[in-house]
Amino acid sequence: MAKVAIIGATGNVGRYTALAVSYIPYVSELLLFGRPGREEVLHGLAYDLQDSFAARGSQTDVKFSSTPKDLEGSDIIIVTSGVPRKEGQDRIDLAHENARMISEFAAMVGWYAPDAILFIVSNPVDVMTAVALKYSGMKPGQVIGLGTHLDSMRLKWNLSRFFDVHVSEVHTRIIGEHGDSMVPLWSATTIGGISIQNLPEFENLPEDRIMDNVMNAGSAIISRIGATVYGPGDAIATIVRTILGNEKRVLTVSTFISSEIHNIGDVCIGTPALLDKNGAKPLAINISEHEVDEFRKSVEKVRGITQEVIERLDEGC
Ligand SMILES: NC(=O)C1=CN([C@@H]2O[C@H](COP(=O)(O)OP(=O)(O)OC[C@H]3O[C@@H](n4cnc5c(N)ncnc54)[C@H](O)[C@@H]3O)[C@@H](O)[C@H]2O)C=CC1
Numbered sequence: 515m516a517k518v519a520i521i522g523a524t525g526n527v528g529r530y531t532a533l534a535v536s537y538i539p540y541v542s543e544l545l546l547f548g549r550p551g552r553e554e555v556l557h558g559l560a561y562d563l564q565d566s567f568a569a570r571g572s573q574t575d576v577k578f579s580s581t582p583k584d585l586e587g588s589d590i591i592i593v594t595s596g597v598p599r600k601e602g603q604d605r606i607d608l609a610h611e612n613a614r615m616i617s618e619f620a621a622m623v624g625w626y627a628p629d630a631i632l633f634i635v636s637n638p639v640d641v642m643t644a645v646a647l648k649y650s651g652m653k654p655g656q657v658i659g660l661g662t663h664l665d666s667m668r669l670k671w672n673l674s675r676f677f678d679v680h681v682s683e684v685h686t687r688i689i690g691e692h693g694d695s696m697v698p699l700w701s702a703t704t705i706g707g708i709s710i711q712n713l714p715e716f717e718n719l720p721e722d723r724i725m726d727n728v729m730n731a732g733s734a735i736i737s738r739i740g741a742t743v744y745g746p747g748d749a750i751a752t753i754v755r756t757i758l759g760n761e762k763r764v765l766t767v768s769t770f771i772s773s774e775i776h777n778i779g780d781v782c783i784g785t786p787a788l789l790d791k792n793g794a795k796p797l798a799i800n801i802s803e804h805e806v807d808e809f810r811k812s813v814e815k816v817r818g819i820t821q822e823v824i825e826r827l828d829e830g831c
Pocket residue numbers: 522523524525526527528548549552594595596597598599608612615635636637638639660661664692741742743746
């Protein structure tokens with residue numbers, strides 16, 4: 515049985531993530547963690563979740579804390595703390611502001627729970643994953659970000675609607691930045707196990723319109739209700755369940771790649787990775803020439819911003 519901690523549990527994503535994760539059968543303890551001064555809110559949230567567990571007959575223990583030592587013994591620590599973007603902002607605009615708090619939380623996790631899996635959600639998620647990897651001192655496979663998993667799920671949903679098939683019949687993935695330079699892998703997309711390019715409907719597929727929907731999903735939700743909540747929360751819970759259950763599924767998370775995809779790497783970015791109880795292992799894959807070009811651009815963008823953010827942090831700015 516496992517202990518899962520959520521840093522940033524009082525936020526929009528943190529709250530729903532707590533509920534979604536509590537449905538995972540391997541989770542015996544849920545720790546809601548926040549900064550000092552947030553104890554009353556954390557306490558209220560713990561009470562409310564306890565009522566939910568009582569209502570559905572769950573034995574999961576829910577605790578709250580702002581004391582770093584309480585992170586000890588966690589199997590997975592999810593970080594959802596950070597400033598969210600407002601309407602009109604890009605995720606990259608949050609980089610410098612969020613990097614400082616992520617570096618501090620990562621150092622705390624590296625100290626108190628060095629064997630845990632550190633799972634970053636805060637945006638820009640690829641850059642924050644690299645910051646967390648550096649400041650936690652943990653091994654690359656132990657530090658993952660939500661990456662393009664949610665984007666891949668958004669694409670899956672759009673394709674299931676276009677082809678009019680059950681969503682589980684669609685396998686697809688998006689790699690690269692969780693942002694404007696994300697790359698859909700049409701070469702790795704199948705419907706009912708058949709390559710999408712071999713289906714007659716493919717020639718009418720409105721690729722640009724679908725990718726527009728996927729890329730703008732976050733801002734379309736934020737402009738209407740202020741935050742994305744259920745999509746990220748359930749995407750996070752899938753990844754947590756995969757890791758805790760040692761399920762060995764291949765999901766597209768942000769993780770450090772050295773040269774796995776066509777010799778491109780030295781960056782934390784969304785890439786297909788095998789997930790088990792030890793964390794993420796990026797897969798070496800071959801993709802089409804066009805996809806390689808687009809992925810290289812995405813990597814260069816993310817690597818550049820990551821370097822800039824880490825330089826500023828190292829200078830203490
Ligand atoms: N990777 C992804 O797909 C997604 C990422 N996000 C990101 O997750 C983060 C949280 O989003 P929301 O929950 O909507 O935001 P929110 O504003 O509702 O919650 C933010 C949380 O961070 C904490 N926090 C804020 N400033 C802090 C500081 N200086 N030190 C410590 N804790 C601090 C707050 O107490 C709160 O718990 C944002 O960066 C957002 O962009 C959100 C959705 C999806």
